[in-house]
Amino acid sequence: MTRIDLITGFLGSGKTTFIKEYAGYLSSLGKRVAIIVNDYGAINVDRMLLGDALSSTCHLEMVIGGDADCTRRRLKTKLITVAMTGYDHVIVEPSGIFEVEEFYDLLYEEPLEKWYQMGSVITIMESGISEDLSGEAEYIFTSQIAKSGIVIVSKISPALDALSNPDALNKQKEEDLKYINSCLEKYGCSRRLDDLYYWKQGEITSEDFEKILRSTYHSDALPKYRSGGHPDNPTGEINGDSSDNNSFESTFFFHPKIETEKIEETVRLIFDDPDTGNVIRLKGFLKNSDDNWLEINATRHTVNICPISAGQELFIVIGEGLNHKKIRYILKSDEKIVGTD
Secondary structure, three states, X not given: OEEEEEEEEOOOOOHHHHHHHHHHHHHHXXXXXXXXXXXXXXXXXXXXXXXXHXXXXXXXXXXXXXXXXXXXXXXXXXXHHHHHHOOOEEEEEOOOOOOHHHHHHHHOOOOHHHHEEEEEEEEEEEOOHHHOOOHHHHHHHHHXXXXXXXXXXXXXXXXXXXXXXHHHHHHHHHHHHHHHHHHHHHOOOOOOOOOOEEOOOOOOOHHHHHHHHOOOEOOOOOOOEOOOOOOXXXXXXXXXXXXXXXXXXXXXXXXXXXXXXXXXHHHHHHHHOHHHOEEEEEEEEEEOOOOOEEEEEEOOOOEEEEEOOOOOOEEEEEEEOOOHHHHHHHHOOOEEEEOOO
């Protein structure tokens, strides 16, 4: 049977970056690896971001998002195709707006149950995420943590280096664990975590990768809530479907006109301006003054700008209650297309 791993994590947590390293490690073991990406509102963006991980032993497939039923059908079809191609190891990166229980159910369906063996559920979490989550976002985050075999904390500040400042790292770990466990308790899950793996890009050892491979997954129950998934909400009925009233949306802005030296300033303005809505994630591509492509990947806490071999002149903004007109004005974009909402 083909092993399948699920990489979960909220929007902007670093799933794609982790998959680059994870897939590279599996390929180094001689595994034929397939990556299936169902990004929230993606227009082949993650195909470009994962390009460095692709090789003769690592293949990428995209599942274009739609409504929940449509996405499920497309993902199942893609899993059937990949299984018939004979890959040893499949990595699935779903949307950051995703409930793990739905994936478990999918693997029990015919003919997938004959072809796939569930491996690990790996959750990527941005340190300090608690400041940014609404009730619905927090519920989705908690549902992913409840099922994970290992929680990997990304985007570690240099001040938290384990060698130079172990006390600061331990303090941050205590804060992150306290928040995670308070969420698990709040949403009715009996599980509690006692450890986290803090990941710095490019520094995962072979021994650590082996631990990640063996981390498996959990089946702890988490009640479902309707209308934002918040137990304090009087309309939050248990056993509802939290996706029925999903308030998240993604909007695509084409041909943004931003000067190279003002990219970070412009991106931070989109996050900080209260009139833009609750912006959770921004990613996209621009050409610099030398006509070379830059990749921009940002959350409220971090703005990463780095060279990339190819791109497309667009920005994807993901969040809740987005003010499309205001964001388009800031980006000086020619047009926008509203994605999933």
